[in-house]
Amino acid sequence: MTAIEINGLTKSFGTLKAVEEMHLSIDHEIFGLLGPNGSGKTTTVRMLTTILRPTSGDASVCGHSVLTEPRRVRDRISYVPQDMAVDAKLTGRENVVFFAKLYGVRNPRDKADEALARMELGDRADDLARTYSGGMRRRLELAQALVHDPEVLFLDEPTIGLDVAGRKKIWEHIIDLKNNGMTVFVTTHYMDEADYACDRVGIIDHGVLVANDSPEALKARCCNDIIVIRAEGEYRGTDIEGVRLIGQNGDELRFEAGCAGEMGFALAGALAGAGMKVKSFAVRQPTLDDVFLSLVAEQEETAAFDYQRFRTMLRRRA
Amino acid sequence: MISTFHYLERDFRRWVRGRINVVSALVMPAAWLIFVGLALPIRFTDNYLDFITPGILVLTMLGASLQGGSLLMFDKVLGFLPKFLAMPAPRESILYGKILFITMRGLVQSTVILVLALILGAHLLNPLLLIQTYMVLFIFGILLSSVMTTVALTLEDHDSYAAFNSIVSMPLFFTSSALMPYDQMPGWLAAIAMLNPVSYAIDGIRELQAGVFPADTFLGLTAGAAIVLAVSVYVFRKATV
Numbered sequence A: 001m002t003a004i005e006i007n008g009l010t011k012s013f014g015t016l017k018a019v020e021e022m023h024l025s026i027d028h029e030i031f032g033l034l035g036p037n038g039s040g041k042t043t044t045v046r047m048l049t050t051i052l053r054p055t056s057g058d059a060s061v062c063g064h065s066v067l068t069e070p071r072r073v074r075d076r077i078s079y080v081p082q083d084m085a086v087d088a089k090l091t092g093r094e095n096v097v098f099f100a101k102l103y104g105v106r107n108p109r110d111k112a113d114e115a116l117a118r119m120e121l122g123d124r125a126d127d128l129a130r131t132y133s134g135g136m137r138r139r140l141e142l143a144q145a146l147v148h149d150p151e152v153l154f155l156d157e158p159t160i161g162l163d164v165a166g167r168k169k170i171w172e173h174i175i176d177l178k179n180n181g182m183t184v185f186v187t188t189h190y191m192d193e194a195d196y197a198c199d200r201v202g203i204i205d206h207g208v209l210v211a212n213d214s215p216e217a218l219k220a221r222c223c224n225d226i227i228v229i230r231a232e233g234e235y236r237g238t239d240i241e242g243v244r245l246i247g248q249n250g251d252e253l254r255f256e257a258g259c260a261g262e263m264g265f266a267l268a269g270a271l272a273g274a275g276m277k278v279k280s281f282a283v284r285q286p287t288l289d290d291v292f293l294s295l296v297a298e299q300e301e302t303a304a305f306d307y308q309r310f311r312t313m314l315r316r317r318a
Numbered sequence B: 001m002i003s004t005f006h007y008l009e010r011d012f013r014r015w016v017r018g019r020i021n022v023v024s025a026l027v028m029p030a031a032w033l034i035f036v037g038l039a040l041p042i043r044f045t046d047n048y049l050d051f052i053t054p055g056i057l058v059l060t061m062l063g064a065s066l067q068g069g070s071l072l073m074f075d076k077v078l079g080f081l082p083k084f085l086a087m088p089a090p091r092e093s094i095l096y097g098k099i100l101f102i103t104m105r106g107l108v109q110s111t112v113i114l115v116l117a118l119i120l121g122a123h124l125l126n127p128l129l130l131i132q133t134y135m136v137l138f139i140f141g142i143l144l145s146s147v148m149t150t151v152a153l154t155l156e157d158h159d160s161y162a163a164f165n166s167i168v169s170m171p172l173f174f175t176s177s178a179l180m181p182y183d184q185m186p187g188w189l190a191a192i193a194m195l196n197p198v199s200y201a202i203d204g205i206r207e208l209q210a211g212v213f214p215a216d217t218f219l220g221l222t223a224g225a226a227i228v229l230a231v232s233v234y235v236f237r238k239a240t241v
């Protein structure tokens, strides 16, 4: 039995198709759903965690349909939403014991201590969560999620807003959980993190899953090596064969090419010959970023207002 | 539903940690009791404190419910609700826990006010009547906190809720029988006061004081609470699918 089986999952909000005809099968791995803001990642997770009802299609988690057996699904999963929410006025331990009781685990205090220790929060367990750093709060949420030994863990942007060390730690824990047999469904828009941690990634754009494979396979399939040239002046195309422009950002031009080493020199020469002032050029392996940019239409940042700030404001009032 | 009590416990723990909140909710009713109950020159009764105490107790419950209505909305806005909804515990227990917490908190605050009234010279009811008084307050609290929780869930943002709150709270109190008996009111006020659910609860407690068991009050409040609770559950289910 596969941990997560998604069959034609679709969600529309009015005329907007937030998730369209998604098919996926995920088992005993870290699956990363990657996509820009508004591409449908959270909507997907909310359907899989039985919080949102799909418009059409179905998904089963641990063999139970999210449509017909949502309670059984909830028994087997844990969900850590994108927006961090821990009770700041409670201690770390109180936060976790509360969840343990809600999950109905037999010995909530022992289970809570175990989960806290696992998340390296044992020595701070009796401090108010108010005093925790962002990374600690995220780990506290993981401890809450782990307290009933779920089979599948859903994490929505678990590293968003954390510093580098905090992110690394979260990913190490996630990898550790997978190594102990858990299936982890995680969303992120940080490509480097997905590349580092995920066994398989799906790339979603405007609700449509446009790719789904291991990071290595995606990189190998998508592009050859990358040539990055910084040059002043107007780029008017090149007739060198086997070289293709894949991106332009200010005075930085990105090309993909088969034998990038040789092509790089030829290309730099050609651009200089065409009147551009070449300042530098470099050749590198493709990253997941390149895969992503080649698959996903670039789009403007459209966040209308600063939701994070709005929430911070509310939190102070609550 | 044992999970109701886990949600209740969480809210109580959070409440007692917020020191100022614990006290601030008591300031209003205490001020009424002291400045109006003791200081107002009243002719229709020789112990105005005894007369006004039921009104102030109900006022305390009213304040607690109005203040508590936004709690569930905050759980939603701050992102707790999605976590709770993804858990196997029955979802309705989130709502029941909240309504129960608001009501219990109101009862704790009412107790403080009651003790204060006794210190100031109000007369104690016998234990049986006291229990019945608490039952009236409890049912009234369930009724009102269900209403306010539902309103907050429907309005979905704090500013609208605060506005609704200030529109409702003062008129509801002043058009009740809290401060004077019906025969002392102008006719138009008495007409409104008789329809006001707040007077309903207050009159019930006054009847208890006078040694009458207010069966109709109990029945009316319980029926009202049951209806409102059902609506509340319906709105909650719709808001969480």
Ligand SMILES: Nc1ncnc2c1ncn2[C@@H]1O[C@H](COP(=O)(O)OP(=O)(O)O)[C@@H](O)[C@H]1O
Pocket: A013, A016, A018, A035, A036, A037, A038, A039, A040, A041, A042, A043, A044
């Ligand atoms: N409750 C909702 N009502 C209407 N539109 C929604 C709702 N939730 C999400 N959307 C829209 O669906 C799209 C996908 O959103 P979301 O899944 O949150 O994206 P992501 O998590 O990838 O940033 C967005 O365009 C968003 O505005």
Ligand SMILES: [Mg+2]
Pocket: A041, A042, A043, A082, A156
């Ligand atoms: Mg999202």
